[in-house]
Amino acid sequence: MMKILTTASVAALTLAFATEAMAVEWNASLWGKRRAFTEHVEKLAELVAERSGGDFTIAVSYGGLSNNTENLDGISIGAFEMAQFCAGYHRDKNRAITVLELPFLGVENLDQEVAVSHAVYDHPAVAAEMAQWNAQLLMTSPMPQYNLVGTGEPRVTVDSFEGMRVRATGGIGAMFESVGAVPTSVTSSEAYNAMESGVVDSVAFAQHAHLSFGTLDIADWWTANLNPGTVNCPVVVNIDAYNDLSEEHRAILDQAVEDSIDYYLENYAALLEGWESTLVEKGVAKVSVDPAEIAKLAEGAQPIHQTWIEEANANGLPGQELYDLAIAEIAKAKGQ
Template structure:
């Protein structure tokens, strides 16, 4: 009897030890599963596979935090990993807002990954994120934003005057420079604002127009405005990452490039079928003339210069970060 009890205690002890050795991360995102979050799901899948189920991630859509507070949640260790968009709180992540400046000239998702990760690796960026106990894991690359709208198509800068548009960060500044009225709201708030007439138009990447329903309210979509995009990193809590075993860190780190590759392939499929989505929804495809585009792009230089001046005055190596974006674009194109 005593022998049996001893065996039972030993078995329980071993079971608890095994359970304690497992690592479980909570991940805070928002909305619903979509092209924008596929790399997070792929990362979780790969990490679990490489660690034989000993390192798992629970991905929560809105159950852990609201989307404007994910960085705050990371800072206090409320969860181990999260996604956020720089334009939601530019004062908290000033350095990476360089990636949200309008008309940077990024032309595809591969270039977006290259410039984002180059900026993420800059010591000043890592230092600013460390102030939130956050380390940058990977970007969530999005194509150039375009707008959907209701009513008559807006195909000239004159028609933008007074247009109420959902646009954050540098995109909002660009629209304001041509007379539009930008409103900064999270993606989750946009459909209701558009449906109720609070805004006329919304600037999003293709996946978000689908996921958040703005395409269902739209009469038209600008196919070639391409004013810029929003930068939305995935970050991990530094303490949680440092607590990982060497094997878990290896599984995590080695899975990031694979997760990004999966994201790019998946997003490419969405872009390939976008024209059929527009046709199915009855949304008119609007092409902006070269002359109008050139005039719109002319607003970019003063906005870029102002960003460099403002961020430099706050002690950031603003010119260095701005040049890093342009130099990385040149290198990326040369390598192709």
């Protein structure tokens, strides 16, 4: 009898160890604090754990694993399995997706931003460039068109941008520079200090970031309708870690992406609904830019588009093809 029990116990222990060995724990590197910009990653972690019965978990870290400008490097060496980053932080490492950061592309809402981002992510040239960093694009972090908050007199004309020191990255920064502003690419976490100390006069962010990083707390005004473009911030996974997943866990992860994006969009919509009252509460004036001034900026952005295409081609990327894809997908999304 003892022999039988011992055999059964050994079998149970073996099964327990095998089950434990199959459990997968991933780390995801983000920055700042939990906010609208990170809700899809939080939802993804929740869904993966729930649908795997706890056998596949993702621990979300805000700055504990890496600097926000080094998340792609961390992915490349396998320091963590998942990360979020913004293309404008290191344009030389992710040139292809910067097509999505060009000013005045014509994106009108977050649904369109999701559609065009994922279409570009699926392009073979984009996947190949990311693979150089052992990274695979999983999903976007859709953000509304950026707008400015600033101190002093509102900047609402093209002429008023002359000499303006603005925190703006990527194509938005290039657009402001083209009309005489002085862009700086300090990270989102540094924007508040830069504005408070007078290093910059204004900051270009989406609404959630103005809230999360405190720039709204020290601003005098906000441009309601400038809408020059946005920044593209994907969530990526380490290719080796992704390939090492079981078929079941990989399917769970892939299938959770759409649900996570849907949750993100619902959550962001709620934030936008309360935006007007937030401005009033914080004493920030809502200012509008005359459509004629916006038209001047949009017209001036066209050479920036052409320069992007030429530089992409020079770097071995199909620049015209990626640009045409982005424009076509935006038109398609608007048609839908």
